[in-house]
Amino acid sequence: MADSRTSYPNRLRVVRLLVYLSTVIHWVACLQYVLSEYEGFGSNNWVYPALEGPNSELLTKYIKCWYWSMLTLTAIGETPNPETNLEYVVNGMTFL
Numbered sequence: 001m002a003d004s005r006t007s008y009p010n011r012l013r014v015v016r017l018l019v020y021l022s023t024v025i026h027w028v029a030c031l032q033y034v035l036s037e038y039e040g041f042g043s044n045n046w047v048y049p050a051l052e053g054p055n056s057e058l059l060t061k062y063i064k065c066w067y068w069s070m071l072t073l074t075a076i077g078e079t080p081n082p083e084t085n086l087e088y089v090v091n092g093m094t095f096l
Contacts, residue, residue, distance in 0.1 A: 021073075028094055029069035033061065035090060045080035046087045069094075 006012055033048055042050030048065060071079050072094045082088045 025069045029065040033065045044083045
């Protein structure tokens with residue numbers, strides 16, 4: 001509806017798409033972090049590694065999970081293979 005009220009409807013559509021994609025990437029990044037915490041940090045290659053020192057800050061953790069989410073959702077790949085049933089389910093759902 002807002003598309004008809006602007007003289008630049010395509011710009012509005014692009015901005016709206018970017019907001020939707022950013023929101024989904026954020027949700028999947030948070031899900032990956034929570035599942036990593038549930039399974040144990042650093043327990044295998046798929047989960048978030050157990051880091052100490054300056055790499056253990058919350059912003060660093062979020063950026064790494066966001067990066068993993070971006071790779072997974074854009075199908076760029078190079079993400080670690082899942083090892084447990086829960087990891088397979090999450091990967092399958094993100095690929096849909």
